[in-house]
Amino acid sequence: DTGVSQNPRHKITKRGQNVTFRCDPISEHNRLYWYRQTLGQGPEFLTYFQNEAQLEKSRLLSDRFSAERPKGSFSTLEIQRTEQGDSAMYLCASSLLAGGYEQYFGPGTRLTVT
Amino acid sequence: QQQVKQSPQSLIVQKGGISIINCAYENTAFDYFPWYQQFPGKGPALLIAIRPDVSEKKEGRFTISFNKSAKQFSLHIMDSQPGDSATYFCAASVYNFNKFYFGSGTKLNVKP
Secondary structure, three states: OOOOEEEOOEEEEOOOOOEEEEEEOOOOOOEEEEEEEOOOOOOEEEEEEEOOEEEEEOOOOOOOEEEEOOOOOOEEEEEOOOOHHHOEEEEEEEEOOOOOOOOEEOOOEEEEEO | OOOEEEEOOEEEEEOOOOEEEEEEEOOOOEEEEEEEEEOOOOOOEEEEEEOOOOOEEEEOOEEEEEEOOOOEEEEEEOOOOHHHOEEEEEEEEEOOOOOOEEOOOEEEEEEO
16 A cells, blocks of 8 residues: 555543654655644644655644654654643645645544543 | 635435535635545545636536635535445645645435
């Protein structure tokens, strides 16, 4: 399967703990995006990378959130000191820089903070 | 504020019928309008997309109608099938396609 992959698929954590999610984009896709989706809502943009550079961060991304894409390939999203309000589906998408607008989404990581 | 407004929130259609989902936007800089289909527990999957230089785009049973002056676009699913039962999201983005603004979703239930 050459689509976007995300790990883990599910994560249950206690409030106050740190969690890290990983996204592997479609190979050769320059851009990588993180979105958050809460129940019954559409995805909301968090941040995006062009190669290894993080070019934009949403105001939704508090200082407890940090994302990296160290060699322009996979990306990690870390949430420190998790809160119950962080419970959501975290989606990763990737796209080519040139030629098209299409963003291809992974299956998401479902985070539950107890 | 919500950049893209989607309606209805839910829709029930008989098998073989036409499903219609509508979206409206305010930002005239938007120039790419995709529709995504999402099944429970899965990520959104791109269904069909349109640029504002055309008023309609058709792919199989799925058609996007685009009204630039009204700042509205809609998804029509012809001959709806039970397998089409899913949540549909419209979205919009600006030319440098750095992020999508999604609607709140429409849960479609196609009854056999």
